[in-house]
Structures are given as C-alpha cells and as structure tokens.
Amino acid sequence: MxxxxxxxxAVCPLFGGLSSECCAAFAQRLARxxxxxxxxxxxxxxxxxxxxxxxxxxxxxxxxxxxxLLALNDLHPGDFFGDMSFIDLQPRSATVRAxxxxxxxxxxxxxxxxxxxxxxxxxxxxxxxxxREMSRRLRRADRxxxxxxxxR
Amino acid sequence: MPLDPTASTLSMCSLFGGLELCHCEYFCSRxxxxxxxxxxxxxxxxxxxxxxxxxxxxxxxxxKPSQSADVPLAELLPGEFFGDMSFIDMQPRSATVRAxxxxxxWRxxxxxxxxxxxxxxxxxxxxxxxxxREMSRRLRRADYxxxxxxxxxxxxxxxxxxxxxxxxxxxxxxxxxxxxx
Numbered sequence: 001m002x003x004x005x006x007x008x009x010a011v012c013p014l015f016g017g018l019s020s021e022c023c024a025a026f027a028q029r030l031a032r033x034x035x036x037x038x039x040x041x042x043x044x045x046x047x048x049x050x051x052x053x054x055x056x057x058x059x060x061x062x063x064x065x066x067x068x069l070l071a072l073n074d075l076h077p078g079d080f081f082g083d084m085s086f087i088d089l090q091p092r093s094a095t096v097r098a099x100x101x102x103x104x105x106x107x108x109x110x111x112x113x114x115x116x117x118x119x120x121x122x123x124x125x126x127x128x129x130x131x132r133e134m135s136r137r138l139r140r141a142d143r144x145x146x147x148x149x150x151x152r
Numbered sequence: 153m154p155l156d157p158t159a160s161t162l163s164m165c166s167l168f169g170g171l172e173l174c175h176c177e178y179f180c181s182r183x184x185x186x187x188x189x190x191x192x193x194x195x196x197x198x199x200x201x202x203x204x205x206x207x208x209x210x211x212x213x214x215x216k217p218s219q220s221a222d223v224p225l226a227e228l229l230p231g232e233f234f235g236d237m238s239f240i241d242m243q244p245r246s247a248t249v250r251a252x253x254x255x256x257x258w259r260x261x262x263x264x265x266x267x268x269x270x271x272x273x274x275x276x277x278x279x280x281x282x283x284x285r286e287m288s289r290r291l292r293r294a295d296y297x298x299x300x301x302x303x304x305x306x307x308x309x310x311x312x313x314x315x316x317x318x319x320x321x322x323x324x325x326x327x328x329x330x331x332x333x
Contacts, residue, residue, distance in 0.1 A: 063295055072295055087281070088288040093295055116277075124269075124277045128240065131284040134291055135241040141294040142216065142225070142246050 003027050004055065004105060012053055014080040014129050022122040025115075030105040035059075035098035041082075046092045048085030050106045054078065057102025062095045074099075083130045086112065155208055155256045157183040165206055167233040167282050175268075175275040182264035188212075188251040194235075196248045201238030203259050207231065210255025214247045222248075236283045239265060 006023040009015045009030075015023055032055065035041065041052060044064055054077050061073040061081070072094060075081055084093055086109050115123040154161055159176035162168045162183075168176055185208070188194070194205065197217060207230050214234065216223040225247050228234055238245060239262050269276040 084288045084291060087284045088292075090288075090292070093292050120273050120277060124273060124280065127277065127280050127284060131240045131280060131287060134284065134287040135237045135243075137291055138237060138287060138294065139241075139243070139246050141291075 003030055003032070004053075012078050012080065013133060014051075014053060014083075014126065016129050017125050018122055022115075022119065022125075025119075025122075026107065026111070029111045030107055033104050033106050035102045035104065037098055037100050037102075039098045041096040041098070041104065042092050044092055044095045048082065048090075048092050048109075050108050051080060051082035051086055051112075052096075052104040052106055053080045055103040055105055057098060057100045059096050059102055059104075060099045062097065063093070064095055080130075080133070083133070087127075087130060087134075156185055157206075157208070157258050165231050165233065166286060167204075167206060167236075167279065169282050170278050171275060175272065175278075178268070178271070178275070179260065179264075182267075183258040183260050186257040186259050188255040188257065190251055190253050190255075192251045192255075194249040194251070194257065195245050197245055199245045201235065201243075201245050201262070203261050204233060204235035204239055204265075205249075206233045206258040206260070208256040208258055210251060211253050212249050212251050212255055214249045217248050233283075233286070236286070238262075240280075240283060240287075 004027055006020055006027045009023040009027050010018065010020065015026060018026075030053070033041075033052075035057070041059065042048070044062075054075050056077055059075040059081070060071040061075065062068065062071060075096070081096055082092070085091065112123065112126065115126070157180050159173055159180050162176040162180055163171060163173070168179060171179075183206070186194075186205075188210070194212065195201070207228050209230055212228040212234075213224060214226040214228065216225060226234075228249070234249060235245070237243070265276070265279065268279065
C-alpha cells in the first residue's frame with residue numbers, strides 16, 4: 001500500500017479533528033518509506049523539509065552529539081515526528097532510526113504550507129495537534145526523566 | 153514595557169509576534185492588568201485553567217511544589233508568556249507560578265483567544281504558531297538536558313529547572329528545562 005486510507009489517517013493524532021476531505025487530501029500527498037532495522041530517517045543537525053508518521057514497526061530517537069546510546073523516545077505506529085522543525089524552522093534536533101523493520105509516511109512541509117493558503121482551518125487544526133503533542137511531551141518532561149527502556 | 157497594554161507594545165511580545173496592528177488592538181481590548189505583590193501566587197499546580205498571562209514587569213518563578221523541596225522550573229521575565237500549555241491541551245496547570253518581586257501581568261482569558269478563532273482565523277493561527285514555537289524551544293532544551301542524565305534516570309549534572317528562553321539568556325547550563333502552564 002503506497003498511500004494510507006483517509007480513515008486510517010483520521011485516527012492519527014496529527015490529523016485528529018480534520019474533516020474527511022482534509023484527510024483524503026493529505027492521504028494523497030503522503031509517500032510511504034520502507035526502512036530496514038538500523039536505518040536512519042534523518043540525523044541531528046540535518047536541514048528539515050518533511051515530517052513523518054509511523055506506519056509500522058518502531059523507531060528510536062537519539063541525540064548523538066550528547067549521548068549516542070541514550071534513546072530519548074520510542075515511536076510507534078500512529079505517532080508522528082519531525083514536527084518541531086516545521087514549527088521553528090530549525091535543523092533536526094535529534095536523529096531518528098528504525099529499531100525494527102519499519103515503514104513511515106512522509107509529508108513535505110510544503111504540502112502543509114500549501115494547506116495554509118488553501119484551507120486555513122485545516123492547517124490550524126494540524127498545528128493545534130502538533131502543539132498538543134508538544135505539550136504532552138513537555139508535561140512528561142515535567143514529571144521527571146525516565147530511561148527510554150521503560151514502558152511509555 | 154509600559155505597564156498597561158498598548159497595541160504597539162503587544163507586537164513586541166513573542167505571543168503576538170507577526171500580528172497586524174488591528175489584531176494587536178483586538179487583543180489589547182481583551183487584556184486585563186493584574187498587579188502582584190512579591191510572594192503572591194498566580195496559580196497552583198493542578199488548578200483548572202482559564203487564562204494565559206504575559207509578563208509586563210517584574211519577575212516570577214514557576215515550580216513544582218514538593219514536600220521535601222520545591223522543584224524550580226522557570227524564571228519568567230517581561231515579554232514572556234505562560235499558562236499557554238493548558239490552553240493547548242485543556243489539562244490543569246502543570247506548575248505553580250509565584251511573583252518573586254512586585255509584578256505586573258496582562259491576563260487574557262482562553263475564551264478571548266477562542267473568540268479570535270471565530271473572528272479572524274489567520275490571527276488565531278499566528279498566535280497558536282507563536283505558542284507552538286515557544287514550546288518547541290522549551291522541548292529542544294528539554295532534550296538537551298535529558299541527555300545529561302545517566303542510564304538510571306539520575307542527573308549526571310544535578311538538574312535544576314528553568315524556562316528555555318531564560319536559561320539561554322543567562323546561561324545556566326546545569327538547569328533542566330521543565331514546562332509551564
């Protein structure tokens with residue numbers, strides 16, 4: 001399957017609350033990328049042009065410049081990543097690597113920015129979904145750091 | 153900054169960055185000045201949340217209250233905003249915020265912001281982008297400090313908390329970023 005169904009997208013947190021038309025439009029613009037175990041999606045410091053949704057498998061987030069072995073986070077199907085660079089236009093804050101054979105859907109930032117022009121309500125909902133996820137990560141940081149090996 | 157909100161000073165606050173003057177005028181009419189004495193609490197961790205705040209003057213501390221010792225999270229200075237996370241995720245306050253010196257805040261109800269969604273979607277979207285950008289800054293700091301921990305989850309450098317923007321400015325490298333809101 002090269003493209004996800006709009007119904008599948010509607011249950012991803014990134015697209016929560018979107019109309020079925022919006023989901024269908026995004027579904028057409030997603031590209032599936034297959035990864036072997038150990039393959040890197042992007043490296044810390046890379047310029048950033050896309051965000052990703054996990055379709056299958058599991059990925060891990062590292063910050064090699066500081067701690068090459070400490071996984072900061074695990075990513076599972078439905079999770080999205082690469083969103084921070086979309087928001088703040090900075091390079092990748094971390095490296096993301098497949099821990100298992102995995103698949104992700106890639107969404108170009110340009111598609112999102114087009115949405116700003118074409119359907120601002122849809123764009124705003126996506127940004128709110130990204131912000132909600134960042135808020136969740138920050139609240140988790142608030143409660144204290146936990147090693148990545150534990151359950152999420 | 154002037155102690156009462158004006159459209160031109162609002163445009164210098166990161167929360168309202170990129171907004172047109174007419175939008176700033178709208179928000180200006182929705183801001184309410186709050187004067188605090190030193191030691192006064194704005195809200196406590198776990199409180200239900202209905203407003204966000206811009207610091208006009210003074211200084212505040214955000215912290216997680218604890219029986220042993222409060223965990224400091226952030227220092228808040230003029231131009232910065234807080235209380236935004238609860239607007240985004242509709243959860244209770246994640247921390248307690250207290251004035252450490254005489255302080256002036258501008259308070260804006262979440263409902264005024266939601267009203268902007270109906271009045272002018274572009275304006276609302278810009279404010280949400282500004283909030284998201286600030287959260288992204290805090291998260292980049294959080295990841296940085298998290299890597300200073302050993303595998304047991306203990307701090308390799310004894311962590312103390314602070315807002316990303318503040319830590320960046322004053323270079324307190326050993327502080328752990330925590331969130332606000």
